[in-house]
Amino acid sequence: MKFVKLIFVSTLLCSLPFSHLTARTNPSQPAKTVLITGAFDGIGKATAQAFAQKGWQVWATDQSINNTTFKAYPNVHVLKLDVTDEFDIQQAVDSILAEQPNIDVLINNAGYGLIGAQEAVSKEEIQHQFEVNVYGPIMLTQAVLPSMRENKQGHIINVSSTSGMRAIPGLGTYAASKFAMEAISEALASEVSHWNIKVSVIEPGTVYTNWANHSVLTEKSVVKDYDKLANNLQRYLTKRLIEGQPPEEVAELITKVVDDPNPHFRYQTSHHAREIASVKWRDVTGDTQIKQQKIFVEELYS
Template sequence: MAKTVLITGASSGIGRATARAFLHEDWTVYATARDPEDITDLAERGAETAALDVTDETQIRSVVDRMDEEQGRIDCLVNNAGYGQFGPVEDVPTDLLHEQMDVNLYGPHRLIRAVLPYMREREDGRIVNVSSVAGRFATPGMGVYSASKFGLEALTDALRNEVEPHGIEAVLVEPGPVETNFADRADDRLDLLDRSGAYETLYKLYEDGQTFGGSSPVAVRPADVAEVILEAGVTPDPEARYPVGAFADLSLKARYLPDRVRDSVFALLGRLL
């Protein structure tokens, strides 16, 4: 019987490419999105599709129960749904911080709790959490987004050791910039902020270039990330973490610089801008 995978955020970008990658390997794919009409093409390719908002416990339970009833197994969960709330920490109101956490951190937690009883019963399963290089290296203007991804990294590190005795693995995939509409949505979220006037250098950085997606010269393709997610989902002995792209590798190495050195670099960039 074909193995099964549940993928969140499959309407575009990484999620859509991941669904296609698993379909190509003849997995039974349950591709989900807030609006199922956004993934009708995946249904035409053979995927099972469903409405799933990661902040909605009822929808999560419905999809997971459906997989169990129709397939009798849940082999892999790919927690991909997410977005970026950028902006200086002071300028981001607490309600927007909560929304960021609700999707990027609480959402994966809800899905994990929903699938684990089924995986534990079979003593087999794989959870792939799509994090970001920003989950290990925080930069000015990305504190809220990074906080959500730092949280996901910590959650996964703990989970990996908790579920190992039950035959289940938990893995992180950490892309750098990706050629998706991620930056466009992040720009839209920036418009929700009431700017204090104290951080115009950071806003200028957003306006002058796209660091985390779109046309960034260091961005990788969604298909490149999908191939890594596929590897993380199917390889018999997965790594704990999979950085994706040269930018991600370089950024993760920069974590080892002393804090004072990194702070000096950020200060220099601010003066240059």
């Protein structure tokens, strides 16, 4: 059985008109600091560049870094960070705070998606999915919060997905990780509001990224009945990503969300994402969504 690990970089075309979002334009304001995970490709890279162009001090982190990626931006600082390593996380935050008075914005962007039917995914695959997509963002958030509380301000952006609203067949484990982050974010938003710390969740659809270079095929020898589903879902997602939103457009929106003095908790990425949200919240029984997914799975098997 083939499974695919996909690096999902999420789209962020918010559900409200851009006029709701006001950019910070006062040049006399001191440069602020943003920490971005998964910052060397796709949305993460474009977002780091967008913040750099606005004069922010940007800490661009990733598991693998290239010192030439942001060579044109002297205010971008690259830092190796494995979000599954608690020591690595604390060391990264400490090194930033040694140079900056505080971390104004944390963008938890790093993550990947595991493709595979629930009957066939292994315990180890599930565990690693949660280590990257859930435990990592939690640990990093815990590491930056003391500084934010001390400064009585901050903004945490957790990049979720439309899979945080629904679980399509073959992406159940990935969706479970995003559902978890939505729940954690919802609790966190009220827990830290006393210190003027904001929390926003981004529910992206697809974005045009170099998906092929980030996919890893792993061979599974069990439950071969799901082979066709997994392989066809892989092809479907590849096509959707190619047709996705440009990451530069997404990055521009993220900066506007951060600049908004009264940001919303939840943002959908596009008209399609808002349709998914509409179905989710309109039909409390969940039947409409399940019917749609049954049709989709039959198409994958056809």
